[in-house]
Amino acid sequence: MSEPRTEPRIQFDALTRFITLAMTRLGLPEADAATVGRLMAEAELQGSDGHGVIRLMPYARRIRAGGLNLRPDIKVVHERPGMALLDGDNGMGHLVMHRAAEIAVEKARHCGIAWVGSRLSNHAGPASLYARMPMAHNMIGLYFAVGNANHLPAWGGLDMLLSTNPIAVAVPAGEEPDVVLDMATTVAAYGKVKAKAQRGEMMPVGWMIDRLGQPLLDPKRAEEGFLMPIGGYKGYGLSLIVGLLAGTLNGAAMGKQVVDFNHDDTTTTNTGQAIMAIDISAFGDVDAFKARVDQLVRELKNSERMPGVERIWLPGEQSHEKRAANLRDGMLLPPVLLKQLDAFAQELGLPSLQQI
Amino acid sequence: MSEPRTEPRIQFDALTRFITLAMTRLGLPEADAATVGRLMAEAELQGSDGHGVIRLMPYARRIRAGGLNLRPDIKVVHERPGMALLDGDNGMGHLVMHRAAEIAVEKARHCGIAWVGSRLSNHAGPASLYARMPMAHNMIGLYFAVGNANHLPAWGGLDMLLSTNPIAVAVPAGEEPDVVLDMATTVAAYGKVKAKAQRGEMMPVGWMIDRLGQPLLDPKRAEEGFLMPIGGYKGYGLSLIVGLLAGTLNGAAMGKQVVDFNHDDTTTTNTGQAIMAIDISAFGDVDAFKARVDQLVRELKNSERMPGVERIWLPGEQSHEKRAANLRDGMLLPPVLLKQLDAFAQELGLPSLQQI
Numbered sequence: 001m002s003e004p005r006t007e008p009r010i011q012f013d014a015l016t017r018f019i020t021l022a023m024t025r026l027g028l029p030e031a032d033a034a035t036v037g038r039l040m041a042e043a044e045l046q047g048s049d050g051h052g053v054i055r056l057m058p059y060a061r062r063i064r065a066g067g068l069n070l071r072p073d074i075k076v077v078h079e080r081p082g083m084a085l086l087d088g089d090n091g092m093g094h095l096v097m098h099r100a101a102e103i104a105v106e107k108a109r110h111c112g113i114a115w116v117g118s119r120l121s122n123h124a125g126p127a128s129l130y131a132r133m134p135m136a137h138n139m140i141g142l143y144f145a146v147g148n149a150n151h152l153p154a155w156g157g158l159d160m161l162l163s164t165n166p167i168a169v170a171v172p173a174g175e176e177p178d179v180v181l182d183m184a185t186t187v188a189a190y191g192k193v194k195a196k197a198q199r200g201e202m203m204p205v206g207w208m209i210d211r212l213g214q215p216l217l218d219p220k221r222a223e224e225g226f227l228m229p230i231g232g233y234k235g236y237g238l239s240l241i242v243g244l245l246a247g248t249l250n251g252a253a254m255g256k257q258v259v260d261f262n263h264d265d266t267t268t269t270n271t272g273q274a275i276m277a278i279d280i281s282a283f284g285d286v287d288a289f290k291a292r293v294d295q296l297v298r299e300l301k302n303s304e305r306m307p308g309v310e311r312i313w314l315p316g317e318q319s320h321e322k323r324a325a326n327l328r329d330g331m332l333l334p335p336v337l338l339k340q341l342d343a344f345a346q347e348l349g350l351p352s353l354q355q356i
Numbered sequence: 357m358s359e360p361r362t363e364p365r366i367q368f369d370a371l372t373r374f375i376t377l378a379m380t381r382l383g384l385p386e387a388d389a390a391t392v393g394r395l396m397a398e399a400e401l402q403g404s405d406g407h408g409v410i411r412l413m414p415y416a417r418r419i420r421a422g423g424l425n426l427r428p429d430i431k432v433v434h435e436r437p438g439m440a441l442l443d444g445d446n447g448m449g450h451l452v453m454h455r456a457a458e459i460a461v462e463k464a465r466h467c468g469i470a471w472v473g474s475r476l477s478n479h480a481g482p483a484s485l486y487a488r489m490p491m492a493h494n495m496i497g498l499y500f501a502v503g504n505a506n507h508l509p510a511w512g513g514l515d516m517l518l519s520t521n522p523i524a525v526a527v528p529a530g531e532e533p534d535v536v537l538d539m540a541t542t543v544a545a546y547g548k549v550k551a552k553a554q555r556g557e558m559m560p561v562g563w564m565i566d567r568l569g570q571p572l573l574d575p576k577r578a579e580e581g582f583l584m585p586i587g588g589y590k591g592y593g594l595s596l597i598v599g600l601l602a603g604t605l606n607g608a609a610m611g612k613q614v615v616d617f618n619h620d621d622t623t624t625t626n627t628g629q630a631i632m633a634i635d636i637s638a639f640g641d642v643d644a645f646k647a648r649v650d651q652l653v654r655e656l657k658n659s660e661r662m663p664g665v666e667r668i669w670l671p672g673e674q675s676h677e678k679r680a681a682n683l684r685d686g687m688l689l690p691p692v693l694l695k696q697l698d699a700f701a702q703e704l705g706l707p708s709l710q711q712i
Binding site for chain 2: 279
């Protein structure tokens with residue numbers, strides 16, 4: 001029935017070029033557009049499709065509404081040898097966090113570790129994108145962010161004051177794929193709920209509850225309920241702590257101040273994020289460390305399995321495989337998305353993604 | 357029926373003195389015994405009863421078996437301006453982490469943040485004890501540790517290669533109680549399973565599964581199954597990451613190397629931990645930060661509640677209240693534990709806890 005080989009596959013370079021051109025047309029300076037293009041294409045490449053090129057249209061909507069600063073003066077407002085606080089001047093989050101990662105790596109070389117927070121930033125794509133950056137310098141990367149819409153109340157509460165506030169940690173391995181955890185502090189990310197609604201499917205018990213605390217299974221009724229935090233009150237605590245570290249500490253939005261960027265294109269989001277780099281060489285020999293990571297990864301992978309379990313996955317391993325396959329074969333985008341991108345390209349006077 | 361007022365209540369100072377004397381008799385130098393005594397009593401005071409004075413007998417067993425070094429040379433083996441790696445020389449974990457917290461605070465004053473890891477350390481009590489330490493210096497504290505017994509397999513696996521690896525984060529508030537998260541990365545800590553078994557109660561669905569992946573409800577069969585990680589595969593990832601940061605990075609035990617200290621009193625545990633301090637003043641005005649934390653705490657506390665929910669708790673608030681009540685009224689220890697402590701005191705030639 002299905003003939004996937006006849007569907008167009010998009011190469012990474014083409015996608016990067018396409019997003020870069022679109023961003024330029026939307027008014028970003030060329031160098032900034034190229035940075036955003038590369039990072040958004042990278043997100044798509046690693047399989048973070050909810051944070052990839054699908055975001056182009058919502059970003060454009062906010063840019064056109066004047067809700068994003070196209071010429072931000074991203075600057076360090078507080079600094080010590082091991083930390084910096086960046087004011088993103090309401091620029092694209094990708095630009096702010098790209099700069100943050102560079103500063104964190106530079107400072108960690110000297111201090112052994114470094115932490116860079118942001119305020120007045122914006123949505124920056126998947127958390128793992130930034131947690132991964134220090135790995136190229138033989139460093140461990142950590143990333144925390146305040147999500148851009150509240151879907152979570154306090155444990156036992158009804159007011160949605162918290163977001164899916166994600167955590168990402170990237171630990172370089174030797175011969176094995178790097179260990180990269182990228183997780184929302186809720187059982188399901190909100191994008192997964194939207195996807196279930198689109199497919200007309202019910203959600204499993206545990207994703208959402210309604211205002212009486214009962215399981216909410218119909219994703220079309222999602223607005224009547226809340227996402228469930230992982231481990232119940234523990235996930236509530238974790239989401240709060242991530243918000244305190246990535247938001248409150250930086251003077252960025254938290255709690256009631258968080259702007260729902262799905263429903264508001266103009267209010268400055270004042271998004272807070274934080275990235276941390278740990279220089280492995282400060283703790284000892286880098287190769288010996290990577291060998292220890294490899295050993296641990298192999299113990300886990302080769303462990304005895306439960307009946308019916310075909311393979312044990314390490315965090316980040318599926319993204320790693322997707323990335324390799326997408327680089328080799330090109331990316332398969334959903335037909336609906338391709339159509340939207342074609343219409344968008346026409347609107348901007350650009351060639352379509354498949355011809356670029 | 358019950359007349360709690362006639363039960364003996366133990367004062368914090370008395371408990372500190374008792375543990376200190378016991379530790380001295382067991383061979384610790386006086387200053388070290390005093391540090392351990394104060395920290396163990398502090399754990400009991402804040403309601404971390406699974407990590408308080410109940411641990412005195414198991415620690416004594418390990419000390420007598422020669423599994424702990426009574427005269428450790430705790431030293432920095434790697435250092436940069438923002439980090440240090442401590443070799444605990446197989447001393448009591450409390451001593452190693454107390455030193456680690458001091459170094460982290462000192463380094464964070466200069467660098468803005470600091471990270472101190474340990475290897476060849478040992479069990480150090482509740483994670484929050486150390487995460488709380490930087491707060492006295494207007495710093496945020498974070499603490500990660502490799503647990504001292506593996507109860508968790510890889511997601512889908514059967515070999516128990518991971519522990520409850522806890523995370524604690526302490527964020528100082530202004531007028532509100534400080535926000536202190538202290539959580540195992542499993543739904544239930546193993547101590548809670550043991551407590552259920554003692555009381556002859558069944559466990560709720562979600563705490564443990566058996567080797568077929570089915571819910572395990574009888575705590576007496578706990579050895580036939582595994583603890584469940586929070587959020588399923590997410591908690592597995594989180595436990596692994598904590599282990600990589602607190603164990604593997606420091607050259608401490610992880611995976612198969614972890615020694616089950618409940619069943620082995622002599623093998624060096626090579627416990628790994630990590631503590632981090634973030635100097636709030638590096639990010640801006642400390643009072644303004646605390647006011648923002650207060651505001652957020654109040655939004656959460658005062659939010660509308662689900663039917664049947666009497667009060668919304670913040671992480672650490674219950675410990676905060678327990679601590680205040682215990683300081684005021686003294687601590688109520690379980691009669692069984694008091695008896696064990698009396699017998700232990702007699703064995704050591706010490707007065708009983710109630711007469712000290």
